[in-house]
Amino acid sequence: MSSGSSGGAGGQPATHSLAFRVMRLCRPTLHVDNSPLKFDPCDLLFGEDLFDDPIAASHLPRLLGGQSSAAAVDPADLSYRGRFLLQQPTDSLGLPGLLVLPQAFGAIYLGETFCSYISINNSSNFEVRDVVIKWFRSCIMVCEFWPVSSGYARVELNFEDIDLLNYAISRTKAAEIQTERQRLLLLDTSKSPVESIRAGGRYDFIVEHDVKELGAHTLVCTALYTDGDNERKYLPQFFKFMVSNPLSVRTKVRSVKDNAESAVVITEVMLMKSNLRPVSSVNMLFSLNKLSYFVMIKSIFSQDTTFLEACIENHTKSDLYMDQVEFEPAQYWSATVLRAEYHSSEPSSVLSETFKEPILIKSGGGIYNYLYQLKFSSPDKTQFKAESSKILGKLQITWRTNLGEPGRLQTQHILGNPVTRKDIELHAVDMPSVIMLEKSFLVGLNLINLTDRVLGPFQVWVSEGGSPDEKAVVVNGLQRMTLGEVQPHSSLKFQLNLIAVKHGIQKISGITVYDTVEKKTYEALFEMEIYVDLE
Amino acid sequence: MDPSESESLPASSSPINSASASAVEDPLSSPYASLNSHCHDLSTLQDLACRGAWRTILDKVARSRSLSLLSRPHEHLIYLTFNVLALVKLRRFADAQQEFETLDDDLGSKQYQFESFPDQYPNNKSGSMVPFALRWLHAHLPFTLGDRQLSLDRLYVLLHFIRDTKLSRNRDSVTEISIDLWRKRETFVINSIVSHHLTLKEFKVCLYLLKSETSKLEDPFMVSKLGYVQMQYGDLEGAKRSFELVEKMVEKSEGGDANSNSNSNLKNLVGRNKALTYLVGKDYVSAVREYEACMERDASDFVAINNKALCLMYLRDLSDSIKVLESALERVPTVALNETLVVNLCSMYELAYVNHADIKKTLSTWIARVAPDDFDTSCTRI
Numbered sequence: 001m002s003s004g005s006s007g008g009a010g011g012q013p014a015t016h017s018l019a020f021r022v023m024r025l026c027r028p029t030l031h032v033d034n035s036p037l038k039f040d041p042c043d044l045l046f047g048e049d050l051f052d053d054p055i056a057a058s059h060l061p062r063l064l065g066g067q068s069s070a071a072a073v074d075p076a077d078l079s080y081r082g083r084f085l086l087q088q089p090t091d092s093l094g095l096p097g098l099l100v101l102p103q104a105f106g107a108i109y110l111g112e113t114f115c116s117y118i119s120i121n122n123s124s125n126f127e128v129r130d131v132v133i134k135w136f137r138s139c140i141m142v143c144e145f146w147p148v149s150s151g152y153a154r155v156e157l158n159f160e161d162i163d164l165l166n167y168a169i170s171r172t173k174a175a176e177i178q179t180e181r182q183r184l185l186l187l188d189t190s191k192s193p194v195e196s197i198r199a200g201g202r203y204d205f206i207v208e209h210d211v212k213e214l215g216a217h218t219l220v221c222t223a224l225y226t227d228g229d230n231e232r233k234y235l236p237q238f239f240k241f242m243v244s245n246p247l248s249v250r251t252k253v254r255s256v257k258d259n260a261e262s263a264v265v266i267t268e269v270m271l272m273k274s275n276l277r278p279v280s281s282v283n284m285l286f287s288l289n290k291l292s293y294f295v296m297i298k299s300i301f302s303q304d305t306t307f308l309e310a311c312i313e314n315h316t317k318s319d320l321y322m323d324q325v326e327f328e329p330a331q332y333w334s335a336t337v338l339r340a341e342y343h344s345s346e347p348s349s350v351l352s353e354t355f356k357e358p359i360l361i362k363s364g365g366g367i368y369n370y371l372y373q374l375k376f377s378s379p380d381k382t383q384f385k386a387e388s389s390k391i392l393g394k395l396q397i398t399w400r401t402n403l404g405e406p407g408r409l410q411t412q413h414i415l416g417n418p419v420t421r422k423d424i425e426l427h428a429v430d431m432p433s434v435i436m437l438e439k440s441f442l443v444g445l446n447l448i449n450l451t452d453r454v455l456g457p458f459q460v461w462v463s464e465g466g467s468p469d470e471k472a473v474v475v476n477g478l479q480r481m482t483l484g485e486v487q488p489h490s491s492l493k494f495q496l497n498l499i500a501v502k503h504g505i506q507k508i509s510g511i512t513v514y515d516t517v518e519k520k521t522y523e524a525l526f527e528m529e530i531y532v533d534l535e
Numbered sequence: 536m537d538p539s540e541s542e543s544l545p546a547s548s549s550p551i552n553s554a555s556a557s558a559v560e561d562p563l564s565s566p567y568a569s570l571n572s573h574c575h576d577l578s579t580l581q582d583l584a585c586r587g588a589w590r591t592i593l594d595k596v597a598r599s600r601s602l603s604l605l606s607r608p609h610e611h612l613i614y615l616t617f618n619v620l621a622l623v624k625l626r627r628f629a630d631a632q633q634e635f636e637t638l639d640d641d642l643g644s645k646q647y648q649f650e651s652f653p654d655q656y657p658n659n660k661s662g663s664m665v666p667f668a669l670r671w672l673h674a675h676l677p678f679t680l681g682d683r684q685l686s687l688d689r690l691y692v693l694l695h696f697i698r699d700t701k702l703s704r705n706r707d708s709v710t711e712i713s714i715d716l717w718r719k720r721e722t723f724v725i726n727s728i729v730s731h732h733l734t735l736k737e738f739k740v741c742l743y744l745l746k747s748e749t750s751k752l753e754d755p756f757m758v759s760k761l762g763y764v765q766m767q768y769g770d771l772e773g774a775k776r777s778f779e780l781v782e783k784m785v786e787k788s789e790g791g792d793a794n795s796n797s798n799s800n801l802k803n804l805v806g807r808n809k810a811l812t813y814l815v816g817k818d819y820v821s822a823v824r825e826y827e828a829c830m831e832r833d834a835s836d837f838v839a840i841n842n843k844a845l846c847l848m849y850l851r852d853l854s855d856s857i858k859v860l861e862s863a864l865e866r867v868p869t870v871a872l873n874e875t876l877v878v879n880l881c882s883m884y885e886l887a888y889v890n891h892a893d894i895k896k897t898l899s900t901w902i903a904r905v906a907p908d909d910f911d912t913s914c915t916r917i
Binding site: 093094356 | 569574581584587609616617620664668678679710719720726729738739754757760765767807841842852853854870872879885886887889909
């Protein structure tokens, strides 16, 4: 899989003393032999049940005496018994620990390191001197001129760049000039050129390059040398390959806020009578003057919990071992990875420590999911609300393939769900401790203007809702209430006179606020569950 | 050579085992006096196999058959087994399949039992005459003909056969040696299965099977293989832990074992594992050092030799890496002449020489002179 070169694309009849031999030097592989075809002599020379017979069994050691494969391998022993007899029981696995050099160029993926062995051979009969070697990642080209006795400038050009070609043609008898553009120099021995390579000799080097960009790559290796005829020659070798994406990461962000669809748990507990106001973040407690009290847990999660689900898909041709997958949260965010508990049914032993289940993503489309719980904690609460698009952080992925060949990638910033900027908010600030059936009660509400402008005047009513049943809680009195203007970042308190027509656990819902100036209707701003007591 | 006929001596009590009171032991005419008394010219077959002279074996089997030199049923089976093995070694898989077609599909059928031939095998000799290798070859063959799945199925069936019928027998009814042999055969079959799963990159299955094999922590070589599998898919930390376990096991066993030979085997195992750990950490210099220590202890440790050469290459020393492999082929050809080593050497030649065809030809010619019949010459890529 080594490849050679025969000079640049200049159309010049290049007879070079030097030639490049190149081999990609990724990590070797461990050889697996499916047919070692090594046997225990007992399995070949005798019937399988022969030694059930005690008499036969007693003769076995003697019969095998001369065939012992455990005997030391005598260098003078010219037999190939090692290819026929098992020396260890594990020989039949065919995994002797033999390393094999990479046999093909293979695919190159973003995040990997491209490594290559390059050997410059002097196949001529003369010594070659002052060899300057450059090895670079080229986008355009390099163009070098040097004085040549016959008076014309000899140019070795790369492709694609017409401007430079024109420039080259326009120059003659130039002193040594180098024009280079956009090249990433990886190796340069011009300060200390190789003094000489003898006839039939070699100069080797290994180049490594972290692949950080996708798409077509050209790696150029050039040697500038003086040959046996005292001519200065230029030999480029081009290496073209494609870099593709090894993984794709798909993320899903779920934020769980208060009043969101979360579990509603109602339990009957004995509590001291208390008159707690509903708290917007965690839970709401209602208390009654009866013996039993109902605790309603509206939202299990605190306001600022976000869950990030990341799905990694493998697009490469080999299985990827996920060495490290870490989420790096952005400022004010903290992350915990959530893992399923793995309970092995086998008793734990020394081995179970060594043989933890590896995370291996299958080649060509295999996936694996990671789940993170993210929390936002900032001393300044408004920080959270102010950001219209939340940057949650980045995912850092390190994977390995055969013999630990590493690859590293980082995702872009992962964004959370944009917080919909609310204009107004409605909170309950005063609730009666007891609500009786068909007895009106007052609910104190606070309308908060979150914007920078004056909002209102408003109209407030309780809508019918889509349900065919009669509403359980209706407005007592004027159905429509008018509220005045609310200044920016300010609030307005008002009271709703309500009456409950059904008993039990009921909902105050459908409170609608209408901005008469902006002609905007705000629905579902407020919902609350109450307990309606009988007489 | 006429195989000795069954004993016709008077039935007297056997000093060996009262359980088989009717059997007698006459050292001169016992069928177990030597390999050859057990089966016609068996020692020659064995010797040819050790020398890798598989083509000669094919000739011998053909001749023995045509000249009717095999008189007893079990001899036919043994010769057939060697014949199949030779064909498989020579990669003549279709011909091997043909040999199997001469047999009954069911290797457990009556015609392969001693009981079916009371004239040939008196004294109530019982059991299967089939050499175990023949069962394994029967399972292995479909893979060589392109049907890996069928081979895997047959191997699993064979595994169950061993576990359900042979290893589950009452200890008192069978000899210790027999149980021991069947345990080895169980390991043999499991190893073949793991090898297939490994080639199919089904690493989790491999881990599961190897875990159950190594749970008793008896064989440091087996635990090392586990480490190699972990390295192969990239779990370097896991491999390191496996190798540490191997080192502990070897330290424990070293105290009692006075056999210096197996000692150097074990020391080299630990050394090679250490070298691999250095290698994956890109510390090639330390890896070379470890491999050299192995070669000092055992000059024929061809795994150490091969891997050392590769390390030299990664150290940019192509010339020396070639020298290491060439000198091994010269010094210990019967050990070093291994297809993988030759593949590596040829890769190095292709890198080192513009006109590598010449030097590969030289190598190829030498191989043709020295190699056994089953050597796969396609590895030189000429």
